[in-house]
Amino acid sequence: MRSEPVVQVQALVKRYGPKTAVDGLDLVAREGVTAVLGPNGAGKTTTVETCEGYRKPDAGTVRVLGLDPVRESGRLRPRIGVMLQSGGVYSGSRADEMLRHVAKLHAHPLDVDALIERLGLGSCGRTTYRRLSGGQQQRLALAMAVVGRPELVFLDEPTAGLDPQARRATWDLVRDLRADGVSVILTTHYMDEAEQLADDVAIIDAGRVIAQGSPEELCKGGAENTLRFTGRPGLDVGSLLKALPADSSAAELTPGSYRVIGKIDPQLLATVTSWCAQHGVMPEKISVERHSLEDVFLELTGKELRS
Numbered sequence: 001m002r003s004e005p006v007v008q009v010q011a012l013v014k015r016y017g018p019k020t021a022v023d024g025l026d027l028v029a030r031e032g033v034t035a036v037l038g039p040n041g042a043g044k045t046t047t048v049e050t051c052e053g054y055r056k057p058d059a060g061t062v063r064v065l066g067l068d069p070v071r072e073s074g075r076l077r078p079r080i081g082v083m084l085q086s087g088g089v090y091s092g093s094r095a096d097e098m099l100r101h102v103a104k105l106h107a108h109p110l111d112v113d114a115l116i117e118r119l120g121l122g123s124c125g126r127t128t129y130r131r132l133s134g135g136q137q138q139r140l141a142l143a144m145a146v147v148g149r150p151e152l153v154f155l156d157e158p159t160a161g162l163d164p165q166a167r168r169a170t171w172d173l174v175r176d177l178r179a180d181g182v183s184v185i186l187t188t189h190y191m192d193e194a195e196q197l198a199d200d201v202a203i204i205d206a207g208r209v210i211a212q213g214s215p216e217e218l219c220k221g222g223a224e225n226t227l228r229f230t231g232r233p234g235l236d237v238g239s240l241l242k243a244l245p246a247d248s249s250a251a252e253l254t255p256g257s258y259r260v261i262g263k264i265d266p267q268l269l270a271t272v273t274s275w276c277a278q279h280g281v282m283p284e285k286i287s288v289e290r291h292s293l294e295d296v297f298l299e300l301t302g303k304e305l306r307s
């Protein structure tokens with residue numbers, strides 16, 4: 001796996017009048033699931049729409065499955081699936097008819113009935129598009145993106161506004177697609193979604209990729225982690241600090257409640273517990289808080305995912 005890039009974006013620039021939405025963006029996505037995260041207005045949708053061939057770059061190059069999405073769209077379209085947020089469908093058509101129609105356009109489609117059941121659309125297959133709820137329309141859009149068994153699927157916020165059950169069904173479907181060798185480019189505002197599904201995460205801010213890596217790599221590269229323990233009040237924190245690596249800090253936050261910030265690895269944990277043993281301290285509660293993707297995101301962009 002993880003061989004040739006499925007998407008390669010180099011120095012992409014895209015402007016809307018005076019507004020530069022994408023500002024020299026570089027992105028390489030390989031096989032598997034790539035999550036694209038960024039605050040509102042960061043340029044995610046513009047980048048993805050350029051990869052889908054719906055927007056022409058003002059500068060830079062975009063290759064998707066090795067093809068130019070604008071000039072070679074005829075060759076690319078049958079190989080990719082795109083989840084449209086809205087539009088592109090006749091609102092008087094029935095959900096199952098639409099899905100069967102899209103399936104027929106492809107050589108090796110998925111089983112339509114199984115897909116309908118899978119996404120919890122069984123009860124509304126005969127309902128016209130306009131009468132579906134927002135969440136049902138969204139699941140139908142997802143089904144239409146994947147039914148043709150594409151090599152690469154673009155999913156723009158596939159679970160926004162879905163209830164927990166539908167969200168889980170969508171996650172399972174993405175995992176199955178991945179297991180089937182389908183690559184996925186997923187934009188999302190949900191950190192847990194990226195952590196759960198993505199092999200690789202690209203964080204976009206102000207039209208550029210500011211960090212990229214696996215969720216583990218990004219969390220490791222961010223700020224330090226925290227170790228907390230409780231013991232008797234008034235311990236000599238200065239003495240503890242001397243035992244710790246130079247770039248650590250230690251403090252008694254409230255009487256008897258201690259916090260160590262630094263590169264928390266097994267060695268540091270051993271240093272803290274052995275210091276406690278030397279000082280006759282039984283650390284009652286001891287916990288390590290791993291830096292989450294959410295923390296990394298906030299640190300890098302200074303913004304919440306949703307503003």
Ligand SMILES: Nc1ncnc2c1ncn2[C@@H]1O[C@H](COP(=O)(O)OP(=O)(O)OP(=O)(O)O)[C@@H](O)[C@H]1O
Pocket residue numbers: 016019020021038039040041042043044045046047
């Ligand atoms: N058709 C358009 N005309 C003018 N400006 C646009 C257009 N589409 C997007 N923009 C602007 O370009 C910037 C990037 O928008 P884009 O939709 O790509 O961001 P995004 O990261 O997908 O945001 P969100 O998370 O809010 O969906 C924003 O400032 C937006 O207002």
